[in-house]
Amino acid sequence: MTQPLVFITGASSGIGQALAHRYHRAGFRLALVARRTSEVKTWASAQGISHDSYEIYSADVSVTDSIVAAGRDCIARQGVPDVVIANAGISVGMDTAVLSDIDVMARTFATNNIGMAATFQPFVDAMVQRGSGTLVGIGSVAGIRGLPGHGAYCASKAAVISYCESLRGELRPHGVRVVTVSPGYIDTPLTQQNRYSMPFLMQPADFAERAFRTIRAGVSYRVIPWQMGVVAKLLRMLPNPLFDKVLAGRPRKRRQSEMQ
Template sequence: MSTTAAAGAGPLVVISGASSGIGQALALQAWAQGCRLLLLARREAEMAHWVAAQGLDATRVRCMAVDVRDLAAVAAAGRHCLDELGVPDIVIANAGLSIGVDTADAADLEVMRMTWETHNLGTAALFQPFVAAMCARGSGRLVGVASVAGIRGLPGHGAYCASKAGVISYCESLRGECRPYGVKVVTLVPGYVDTPLTRGNPYGMPFLMPAEDFARIAWRAIEAGERYRVIPWQMGWIARLMRLLPDALFDRLLAGRPRKPRRPGA
């Protein structure tokens, strides 16, 4: 644990995957709104360095080293949060990875396992400690970060597309469960955002946006308790078109598209 944040005034926001990209951008948005932060990621030292570099007040920030695939570690972080900081106002499941896969390569099955455990099991594991407490209180936001890639499958990107489709469906299910208790479930659906996960993509990325711009729009959607928000709005129209395209036409449009790079050395 690299920094400490005392329980006190200000909404409490929990963010996973907070060591880079969208996670850090969302943390800065929350900070600017006077929130307290519990930041979770595997790379604790990078989080601590970033917190110090940003000049964030240590009394409002706590960093914890947590791999969301480790269910016991996530549960322990949840208990620590509830015991020391209180029931969060917002929980953002943002931890993610984006690695291309080739189903013909047996080694890539482990990449699929890692991707699904991070995006799907990791999202549920992060939410689990807080659902009952939020529902008992009658308020809160559970935020799942999905992707436009979860709407249709892209060649070479099966693990990511399948897992993000799962995030969308899971959040939809959870929304129905939490709605009677006043807890909002928000599904964020990013298009292309300039982060370490996208910078190696060998194909065009329409409407690519800085992480800071994404986070600013996303924060408004979170505060409003929106059910489902595609960002940027242009990708929302593309997402609608992707849903409506006949399979044969969709396949032709993607023919020859470069594949997502696989893990180094693959």
């Protein structure tokens, strides 16, 4: 119990798994949250992570009662985490003209936004009372400007950035940090079906290393890799007519019916 503790959602693959491995290497105990708990257990065993250094919590982040219960269970079994990383997220293309895609948008917000707030909720008061802790929201460069065919995801990640900024101001006086990390393109199951170019594509382990250093430093907001941050700022500065022209004809994110 003397080792620090990190609570990570979406720990069954991709960024979540890479972050779990990096924090384990740094000597943290792990609280790993996923729907597919058997995959987390298999992965932890393959990595040689001892059973006494991690706990696995079954939860669906899109269901508030489920993820809140996992957070409370974590406090009861492992204590109040030093770091909470709300990493779980979904990314699916949408077409507003298709009625069923409105449900896609609802699921995206339920996971990426309501799910993030519900992930943090069980820990806020305990961290405030302790006077320390770090809450980490995983955003995206896609939250900086809207991409055609990607309205649900872009809107959800824009909301993540604003939400974390609001929360940061609320908790700063109490010694609790809020860090927003916005990845560019990371080679994970979320991106592997993309049908457009992905500049500065990173491997999950490389992202996890940079994110770990960012979180440890308590940086309020960072785009990883930094090159995508430059690209995002340039896109933000483009006048709307020029931005629209640049993206004209760009392949769109696959919709649910187009995914394997």
